[in-house]
Amino acid sequence: MSALPTLEMLLALPPEYMNEVNNPERLSNSGIAFLVLITVIYILFNISRYFHAERNHWEVWVLYPLSYVLSVGMCILCLLYVEIGGSGRHLAYWLLNDANKIVTYLKIQTATEFIYMAGVTLPKICLLILYLRIFTERKVRIATWIVLGVVIANYFATGIIATLTVCQPFAFKWDKTIPGGKCNNLMAAYRYISIPNIMTDLAIIVLPLSTLWKLQASKMRKVGLLITFLTGGLGLVTSIVRFVGFYTIDLESDPTYLSIDTQIWTLVEPCAYFICSCLPGTRPLVRAVYRKSGLATFVGNTTRRYQYGSGAGAGSKGNSQNSRNRPHVASSLGVIPHPKGNNSASVTTVSSTTELKNMGSDRPHGGRGFIRLDETVDVDYEMGNLHKQNVGRGY
Numbered sequence: 001m002s003a004l005p006t007l008e009m010l011l012a013l014p015p016e017y018m019n020e021v022n023n024p025e026r027l028s029n030s031g032i033a034f035l036v037l038i039t040v041i042y043i044l045f046n047i048s049r050y051f052h053a054e055r056n057h058w059e060v061w062v063l064y065p066l067s068y069v070l071s072v073g074m075c076i077l078c079l080l081y082v083e084i085g086g087s088g089r090h091l092a093y094w095l096l097n098d099a100n101k102i103v104t105y106l107k108i109q110t111a112t113e114f115i116y117m118a119g120v121t122l123p124k125i126c127l128l129i130l131y132l133r134i135f136t137e138r139k140v141r142i143a144t145w146i147v148l149g150v151v152i153a154n155y156f157a158t159g160i161i162a163t164l165t166v167c168q169p170f171a172f173k174w175d176k177t178i179p180g181g182k183c184n185n186l187m188a189a190y191r192y193i194s195i196p197n198i199m200t201d202l203a204i205i206v207l208p209l210s211t212l213w214k215l216q217a218s219k220m221r222k223v224g225l226l227i228t229f230l231t232g233g234l235g236l237v238t239s240i241v242r243f244v245g246f247y248t249i250d251l252e253s254d255p256t257y258l259s260i261d262t263q264i265w266t267l268v269e270p271c272a273y274f275i276c277s278c279l280p281g282t283r284p285l286v287r288a289v290y291r292k293s294g295l296a297t298f299v300g301n302t303t304r305r306y307q308y309g310s311g312a313g314a315g316s317k318g319n320s321q322n323s324r325n326r327p328h329v330a331s332s333l334g335v336i337p338h339p340k341g342n343n344s345a346s347v348t349t350v351s352s353t354t355e356l357k358n359m360g361s362d363r364p365h366g367g368r369g370f371i372r373l374d375e376t377v378d379v380d381y382e383m384g385n386l387h388k389q390n391v392g393r394g395y
Contacts, residue, residue: 010096017090022257024081024088030264031078034271038071045278048285057133063126064278070119071274074267077112081105081263090257105256106174110163112266117159119270120197120235123277124151127204130280135211147203154196162189187252194243197269201236234276238269 045064049056081087085108086094086101094101128148132141166189167173172181212226242265249258 005092005095010092013092018093018096020090020257022088022260024260027078027087027260027263027267028082030267031075034267035072035075038068038075038271038274041275041278041282042068044285045281048282052284052288053281057129059126059129060281063122063129064281067119067122067126067274067277070115070122071271073115074112074119074270077108077115078263078267080108081259084108086256087260087263088257091254094256102256103174109255110173112263113163114159116266116270117155117163117193120239120273121151121155121159123235123270123273124200124204126277127280130277131207135208137211140207140211143203144207147200147207150196150203151200154200158193158196162193187246187250190251191243191246194239194246197239198236198243201239205236235269235273238265238272241265242269 042064049060084101085105086098087105089101091102125148128144128151131144132148135141135144164170166186167181167183169178169181172178172183175181209226242262245262245265249262251258251262
């Protein structure tokens with residue numbers, strides 16, 4: 001915060017300036033809106049994991065609840081900024097009328113710094129752990145471990161050490177009356193803290209692309225998986241916007257008045273990361289709803305009509321070819337041939353046949369472009385049709 005104005009300077013300010021308010025309701029409304037949004041997403045996530053997922057690992061019961069609590073904390077802090085922190089009014093107004101508001105504001109700001117860094121770190125760790133569970137290509141796993149190490153190191157370096165040492169003594173951050181106290185360049189800290197976040201965001205987006213590119217699956221399947229993993233890009237967008245905001249606004253000149261927009265983006269960023277980390281975990285619920293709604297049957301029937309509607313005129317050669325292929329498909333999936341009807345088998349999608357030897361272990365290593373996905377394959381021998389439908393539990 002820049003040098004405080006003298007009493008004569010404050011009294012000389014026009015009444016219009018002193019009474020100006022920067023719409024603080026935007027900040028409190030944003031806090032309420034995101035509190036509702038993340039709660040709904042987290043409820044859906046827990047329903048998906050508890051009722052529809054085959055197994056849940058430790059991060060579901062440890063990291064995700066902590067991430068949710070941190071996001072809720074950010075929402076509450078936004079309400080406190082407005083209710084007791086004086087956000088929306090000029091700094092000069094509080095210096096003249098109630099200087100304690102400024103102390104309260106700076107204390108809330110200090111709490112925000114700690115909660116913000118933890119709030120953007122834990123969801124990233126959740127996503128990277130998810131990558132380690134479903135991707136087994138050696139290079140991708142090594143890169144994922146490196147990014148995970150960078151994310152954790154960045155949290156300790158900037159979220160704890162830098163935050164604790166930026167002002168000496170620490171209490172000088174909000175109590176400017178302490179003799180001999182000093183603070184380093186706070187604005188530089190607020191700006192540069194976003195750079196490691198942006199870099200790790202880019203890495204999280206890029207990591208799964210090579211494996212998805214090699215995946216032997218339909219285009220629609222690849223697109224669906226790509227969209228699932230690219231949800232992490234929401235956090236990247238908010239991180240960039242926040243980074244630009246701290247460069248275009250000189251908060252130190254009038255923090256209580258000018259910080260509304262930057263505080264909103266400081267709220268949005270960890271909440272966006274939390275939502276992005278939860279979305280992949282809701283896939284079991286989405287699949288269950290998709291099947292029970294009848295959409296799976298409708299899509300399957302539509303696909304069969306499209307693919308085999310003109311099959312009657314294809315000649316006996318095509319039919320005999322289908323007949324020759326059917327036993328091979330059934331045998332490779334471990335399905336006992338039957339004259340007609342549907343049989344189900346659990347398979348795993350791989351990018352090359354040489355990786356099939358890894359499918360027996362719970363955590364195959366060394367496979368190239370391997371991604372563990374549960375599917376059910378319905379083999380209709382009467383129609384000569386192979387119908388795939390996602391039904392597996394888990395991620």
